[in-house]
Amino acid sequence: MTALKKYQRLESPGLWRDSPQSQRREVVVAFREASLVLSDPRTELALSHWSLPAIERMNPGTLPAVYSPGPDAEETLEVDDPDMIAALETIRSAVRRRTPRPGRLRGTLLIGTTLAILGIGAVFVPDALIRHTAAVLPPATRAQIGEAALADISRLTGAPCETPLGNRSLTILSERLFGGAGIRFAVLREGLPQAAILPGNLVLLGLPMLTDAPLPEVPAGFALAETLRAETDDPMQLILRHAGLAATFRLLTTGTLPISALQGYGEAFLAAPRPPLSDEALLARFEGAAVSSAAYGYALDPTGESTLTLIEADPYRGGSPRALLNAEDWNSLKAICGP
Secondary structure, three states: OHHHHHHOOOEEEEEEEOOOOOOOEEEEEEEOOOEEEEEOOOOOOEEEEEEHHHOEEOOOOOOOEEEEOOOOOOOEEEEOOHHHHHHHHHHHHHHHHHOOOOOOOOHHHHHHHHHHHHHOOOOOOHHHHHHHHHHHOOHHHHHHHHHHHHHHHHHHHOOOEOOHHHHHHHHHHHHHHHOOOOOEEEEEOOOOOOEEEEOOOEEEEEHHHHHHOOOOHHHHHHHHHHHHHHHHOOHHHHHHHHHOHHHHHHHHHHOOOOHHHHOOHHHHHHHOOOOOOOHHHHHHHHHHHOOOOHHHHHHHOOOOOOOHHHHHOOOOOOOOOOOOOOHHHHHHHHOOOOO
């Protein structure tokens, strides 16, 4: 803990490579509470988060020091700043001192390494471990886990519907709503009456909602709501709670989630309640996307009684100022699952 507090706001330059085939890239290396953040020095956007306890040095005793975020990771980081190297070596030494020696019972390994994490202030209770792990996962890992979760959900819903024209419509809708934010859509035939979201910006649309929708503003509204909900209620946390503490800890330290950890997740996902959203936040999201909210309000409640604010305070009461889909694309989307 003393070492961590001493270096908590330390920053230095470094050279980062996200894969062996990539060119080295200049980054700003920053110590945070339980992770190492690698950021673009020009835009200040975070490029990668490394869990401090999992960091390994690849060239002990040689400069510049070369580190990786785990034993099987492809990323590398070169550092020649003596203060940053000293900080990383201090943390690594603390982890080694708290790690059980070979020969101990296998059952004590998880306890010992968990205590090491606790010793340097990473996490203190299971809920904190889940929140911390979800927060530091890189986008590629989140997308991979989201796809694995969808595979288990598909046991109950059937595989996502696909047609060339329907897929094209989903792409057009995503671009219209979110620009180049990388939001993807999948339409599920059964089991999902409205919509939900998975890690990796994967929005799931239920076919019943889609076929009953009079306008593309309905699936657009559900997509806007789900992306808003994910900002305050990270869908990764639901997955990690299902996976359990041991699998979560393995993901934090190695970057991989056991496939068995997602078995049966589909039932938990489809039964999970959707946390409510404030009308004010929803209306702001609709206004920012230039989408009328009334159709979404009526899709939630055909009487309009419980969604009166979304209907009467619609920022575009005359309809969306820019079309979401033309008639041909809208029909192709509604027919994506076939007859």
